[in-house]
Amino acid sequence: MCETCGCTLTAGNEHLVQGEGRLTRTEDGKAAITVLQSLLHENDHQAEHNRAHLDAYGTLAVNLMSSPGSGKTSLLETTIEALQSSLKVAVIEGDLETENDAVRVRAKGVPVVQITTGSACHLDAHLVHDALHHLELDGVDILFIENVGNLVCPASFDLGHHINVTLLSVTEGDDKPAKYPVMFRAADLLLLSKTDLLAVLDDFDPAAAEAHFRNLANPAPVLQLSARKGEGVEEWLHWLRQTLMVHRARLRQGITSRPSVQPDGVQVHKHGPAHQSQHYHHHHDHDHGHKHHRDPGGQPHHDHHYG
Amino acid sequence: MHEFSVCQDLLRQVEDLARAHNARTVSAIHLRIGPLSGIEASLLEQAFTVARAGTVAAAAVLATEALPIRVRCRSCGASGVASPNRLVCGACGDWHTELLSGDELLLASVELELEEDDDV
Numbered sequence: 001m002c003e004t005c006g007c008t009l010t011a012g013n014e015h016l017v018q019g020e021g022r023l024t025r026t027e028d029g030k031a032a033i034t035v036l037q038s039l040l041h042e043n044d045h046q047a048e049h050n051r052a053h054l055d056a057y058g059t060l061a062v063n064l065m066s067s068p069g070s071g072k073t074s075l076l077e078t079t080i081e082a083l084q085s086s087l088k089v090a091v092i093e094g095d096l097e098t099e100n101d102a103v104r105v106r107a108k109g110v111p112v113v114q115i116t117t118g119s120a121c122h123l124d125a126h127l128v129h130d131a132l133h134h135l136e137l138d139g140v141d142i143l144f145i146e147n148v149g150n151l152v153c154p155a156s157f158d159l160g161h162h163i164n165v166t167l168l169s170v171t172e173g174d175d176k177p178a179k180y181p182v183m184f185r186a187a188d189l190l191l192l193s194k195t196d197l198l199a200v201l202d203d204f205d206p207a208a209a210e211a212h213f214r215n216l217a218n219p220a221p222v223l224q225l226s227a228r229k230g231e232g233v234e235e236w237l238h239w240l241r242q243t244l245m246v247h248r249a250r251l252r253q254g255i256t257s258r259p260s261v262q263p264d265g266v267q268v269h270k271h272g273p274a275h276q277s278q279h280y281h282h283h284h285d286h287d288h289g290h291k292h293h294r295d296p297g298g299q300p301h302h303d304h305h306y307g
Numbered sequence: 308m309h310e311f312s313v314c315q316d317l318l319r320q321v322e323d324l325a326r327a328h329n330a331r332t333v334s335a336i337h338l339r340i341g342p343l344s345g346i347e348a349s350l351l352e353q354a355f356t357v358a359r360a361g362t363v364a365a366a367a368v369l370a371t372e373a374l375p376i377r378v379r380c381r382s383c384g385a386s387g388v389a390s391p392n393r394l395v396c397g398a399c400g401d402w403h404t405e406l407l408s409g410d411e412l413l414l415a416s417v418e419l420e421l422e423e424d425d426d427v
Contacts, residue, residue, distance in 0.1 A: 031418065031419045031421050035414045036413055037414050039313050039412045040412060041320050121309060122309050155345050156345040178393075181391045181392040181394075182343055185343065212392070216392065217402050219403070261410075
């Protein structure tokens with residue numbers, strides 16, 4: 001069984017996999033196949049491909065998730081302004097119906113690809129793959145993927161990104177992590193946003209929000225930020241730069257990065273870093289035009305040809 | 308309602324398996340789902356009744372096995388069951404735990420009716 005396809009393999013169930021794909025008979029004589037593979041195998045497969053593509057350019061992909069209206073786009077505007085002299089940023093915008101967010105971010109002078117999802121409540125790896133075809137990644141240090149504003153569905157889909165940032169604005173309840181455990185468990189950084197409003201809100205306690213967050217056994221850092229007032233922006237930028245540095249150092253060793261909690265993938269990571277270095281070399285049956293020629297970290301890098 | 312997307316992904320896998328084994332139809336699909344997968348089994352079953360139409364699994368039964376959430380404490384070593392929004396150690400209360408099970412979203416097995424079975 002492939003370790004990069006998102007399947008859950010533990011010491012406890014490994015023996016079950018020995019018969020994987022082999023035909024056996026059930027008690028009443030029916031043919032049965034033991035699979036033990038993620039339900040989202042197709043999505044995960046595409047996500048691995050996206051990640052390999054991004055890695056070939058040394059681009060760090062950050063998945064931004066939150067409720068609608070918690071300040072993802074404002075955060076992007078502030079971040080792009082602050083980074084424009086030092087890092088090259090690109091954005092993929094997921095939005096249900098409008099291009100409003102894309103227009104706002106594009107006004108900051110960075111490449112933006114809009115994915116209008118229609119009624120779909122989340123981005124998936126296939127949508128991101130299509131968007132990547134419209135994005136020139138050469139020289140791009142950080143790709144922000146602004147997911148659809150939703151605290152439920154986006155948590156279940158690997159996009160091929162490297163890290164999850166979840167926003168919780170102080171205008172929401174401080175018990176949101178307890179109400180949406182799947183989403184907040186997946187956060188590699190929790191950003192409490194709109195903190196300038198804490199002065200006028202008496203029902204949001206940042207310490208309570210963090211306590212609910214820790215109850216999910218999540219050790220990720222928690223930062224407070226007001227994009228409007230510029231408070232906490234330095235700490236956020238520091239985290240971003242550190243994350244990029246660590247990611248690039250890993251890439252130089254041929255190891256990619258993944259969110260610490262993957263949908264259905266947590267068990268896979270217990271096998272240690274070795275498998276993480278394996279780029280996905282599955283042969284696609286569709287024609288694919290990517291050529292990965294950029295060297296992310298100064299080491300010789302082989303071209304990957306998919307298709 | 309992302310369960311429909313998940314269902315479509317599942318059915319593509321099942322169709323591939325059925326084709327690979329030259330199956331006439333798929334009679335049952337067995338899943339294992341943990342509460343932290345973010346997928347509701349009941350919604351998935353509803354979505355499946357719509358998504359399966361016109362596929363080789365059009366008459367298949369979808370059986371889901373719910374897996375419990377279990378954690379092991381990194382501080383005291385105890386392990387036990389936990390709830391989705393309280394993954395702390397039941398023994399010492401520390402939140403430094405690792406998940407042993409509960410986030411699974413697995414296609415466990417598929418039952419097929421094979422062409423060759425007709426000849427028996």
